[in-house]
Amino acid sequence: MNAFFLDKMHKIIQLLDDNGDGALTLDDFYGAADRVTLAFGHTHGSQAHHLIRDAYTQIWDKTYAPMDSDQDNILTFDELVDAHHDALHDPTTGYEHFRPLAQAFLTLADGDGDGVISRHEFVQTMIHAFRLTEDAARDAFDALDETGGGDLTHDQVHLAAKGFFCTDDPGAYGAGLFGPIAPVRA
Numbered sequence: 001m002n003a004f005f006l007d008k009m010h011k012i013i014q015l016l017d018d019n020g021d022g023a024l025t026l027d028d029f030y031g032a033a034d035r036v037t038l039a040f041g042h043t044h045g046s047q048a049h050h051l052i053r054d055a056y057t058q059i060w061d062k063t064y065a066p067m068d069s070d071q072d073n074i075l076t077f078d079e080l081v082d083a084h085h086d087a088l089h090d091p092t093t094g095y096e097h098f099r100p101l102a103q104a105f106l107t108l109a110d111g112d113g114d115g116v117i118s119r120h121e122f123v124q125t126m127i128h129a130f131r132l133t134e135d136a137a138r139d140a141f142d143a144l145d146e147t148g149g150g151d152l153t154h155d156q157v158h159l160a161a162k163g164f165f166c167t168d169d170p171g172a173y174g175a176g177l178f179g180p181i182a183p184v185r186a
Helices: 003-016 026-039 047-067 077-088 095-109 119-130 134-144 154-165
Strands: 116-118 151-153
Touching: 003 026, 003 077, 026 047, 026 095, 026 119, 047 077, 047 095, 077 095, 095 119, 095 154, 116 119, 116 154, 119 134, 134 154, 151 154
Parallel strands: none
Antiparallel strands: 116 151
């Protein structure tokens, strides 16, 4: 595994770890779901809320829980690295594990159902679900909006998520999906 891949795994924990313990649980994932649900005006328990929580449950059960080597329902950094490397890091099939979760986010963010994510929708998603700063969220959007049109198709967002989760190429489209990846050496 290269250093950029490991730096991305640190970034994932940074984005989702609610209690700052350096590990992830399903409750950390639910926290992201709850924040973005409220940000787009949906209530807890609504259909939209269930959609995104169910997608997180699915990826936890199918991808992360099997890598929880001590079965304590806590994904340590090493277990996260193993899960991503073994299940998601294949550019041919790995993204299919993640696609339902990305689609749930797209459904929630694309409030008018027009098939595109506006800059505002993208920025709000990144701020609320993943706690990016507004500047980092705007910069991430701008890096993905190669034509400068001000919106992204669902396919572009899927391609960006695939570039983030399924490659270790810092130049891949989507490598900065969640803002800059700071070098971190454990």
